[in-house]
Amino acid sequence: MSQVLYVPRNLLAETRAHLLREAPREGVGLWAGRREVERVLPLPNAHPEPLTGYLAEPLALLRALKEVEREGLSLLAIYHSHPQGPALPSPRDIREARWRVPYVIFGTDGVRAFLLPEGREVGLVLL
Ligand SMILES: [Zn+2]
Numbered sequence: 852m853s854q855v856l857y858v859p860r861n862l863l864a865e866t867r868a869h870l871l872r873e874a875p876r877e878g879v880g881l882w883a884g885r886r887e888v889e890r891v892l893p894l895p896n897a898h899p900e901p902l903t904g905y906l907a908e909p910l911a912l913l914r915a916l917k918e919v920e921r922e923g924l925s926l927l928a929i930y931h932s933h934p935q936g937p938a939l940p941s942p943r944d945i946r947e948a949r950w951r952v953p954y955v956i957f958g959t960d961g962v963r964a965f966l967l968p969e970g971r972e973v974g975l976v977l978l
Contacts (some may be wrong), residue, residue: 855974856928856953856964857887863962863977869893870957876901879931881915882955883924889926889978903956904943905931928964930955938963948962 870878886970891971892915900908929950936959948967964973
């Protein structure tokens with residue numbers, strides 16, 4: 852596990868609060884920052900089957916990425932939830948993976964992060 856994500860506990864709580872609001876649908880958003888996560892950017896889930904899939908709404912995603920850039924931050928991770936399943940990438944998550952940042956998955960059994968599609972786990976260090 853060579854790569855790690857540094858996450859302040861209050862921002863982890865903020866992310867969980869967003870995902871709880873979305874349940875039972877999957878929720879999706881971005882984590883941005885410099886060395887550690889500094890910003891949580893929730894996004895609308897535009898997936899046609901939001902109970903079992905997620906798709907960040909494209910315009911909101913574009914706006915969020917511009918905001919990250921404007922604030923001088925970097926995209927650190929993309930997160931989503933599995934309201935009914937484990938914190939493991941689903942076959943669809945792996946198939947549709949496009950980003951080179953870690954995919955953080957909030958499941959019923961906790962939160963884990965992975966580089967996809969290869970599936971290498973990334974450590975989460977709480978601050
Ligand atoms: Zn998933």
